[in-house]
């Protein structure tokens with residue numbers, strides 16, 4: 001875990017024995033910015049660093065603890081306060097309520113309990129921070145986010161599903177995930193939902209469809225996320241034409257606040273409307289040579305479609321063998337990586353096998369946090385594109401961007417980049 005990922009802590013404690021700072025060395029989620037037994041220095045440290053967490057012993061000599069707790073609550077409203085005290089009296093609990101403390105720890109406390117309490121507060125802190133940064137900038141939003149990669153197995157579906165779940169949780173708005181991987185879509189399977197209808201049914205009815213009925217074509221995840229499934233049989237693929245995709249995404253975006261599209265790996269005309277309709281295009285990669293070569297081709301393709309400014313790069317499975325560094329990738333493509341999702345093999349396998357997405361099944365994992373952060377980024381940012389955010393209309397089809405040899409081939413044999 002890099003320092004950037006850690007929650008900052010300031011400690012104001014006078015108790016004897018092994019210091020809280022020393023004991024928190026075992027807690028990888030935090031980094032201590034300062035530790036003091038002096039109330040004035042403590043307040044200054046807290047004001048200076050505005051840490052994620054302030055740990056305050058309210059039994060400070062001279063009865064200064066309670067007034068310092070009040071001052072900290074006023075001066076550092078974004079910090080989560082943990083109070084330590086030798087007593088668990090009503091007075092302490094009353095103070096905790098008054099200053100909005102997140103946790104009260106009665107001393108003495110063993111290392112495990114101390115660390116567990118701090119971890120709990122850290123999790124709450126990240127969640128509140130994601131929510132706050134969203135709400136700060138939030139105006140009613142309607143956004144389409146297309147998750148894209150021309151290489152299979154990089155985690156495109158994983159990102160699309162978990163991002164959609166995170167957006168749903170953060171906003172509580174209407175969110176739909178659309179499986180546009182018409183050949184081998186497994187979004188509903190990964191979400192663990194059963195479905196009666198698919199995109200094929202929606203396309204069949206597209207000309208007579210009432211917007212209000214769109215939900216009945218979707219499966220529903222317990223979180224409230226709606227999912228439009230891919231056709232059960234790949235034979236139906238040919239039915240879905242680019243104009244269908246354009247129309248259905250336009251319909252979807254009028255009745256859902258957020259539409260997250262899991263785009264197919266193959267390059268086909270149906271992909272273009274999904275890229276056109278997107279406010280943000282999330283390009284997923286892993287850190288191996290083949291994926292990076294692919295990523296570069298994706299970015300070049302988006303540049304040729306005048307859509308490069310919509311791209312956000314997400315590195316998935318960080319730490320998995322592959323060897324390349326994020327910095328190398330950024331240099332290679334000339335763009336910053338916006339989100340790094342760690343490799344979490346066992347949880348990912350369990351997630352697929354049990355149909356329980358990482359964001360909900362591995363709630364407290366780094367992976368889930370990264371999805372929440374990615375969602376917050378997608379949501380919080382003001383329209384990055386200004387007028388350029390108006391979907392770019394393409395004159396030609398995507399086939400014109402493909403090598404000539406590939407243009408004439410039947411759909412199923414269109415090459416993966």
Ligand SMILES: Nc1ncnc2c1ncn2[C@@H]1O[C@H](COP(=O)(O)OP(=O)(O)O)[C@@H](O)[C@H]1O
Pocket residue numbers: 149151152153154155156157158159316317318341342343344345346348349352367
């Ligand atoms: N962060 C991760 N850590 C570990 N395994 C992952 C991670 N993301 C995805 N996977 C696994 O990689 C495989 C491919 O993921 P998937 O989302 O289906 O990729 P794609 O849609 O790009 O083909 C799946 O088995 C998935 O569980």
Ligand SMILES: [Mg+2]
Pocket residue numbers: 156157158181186
């Ligand atoms: Mg997939």
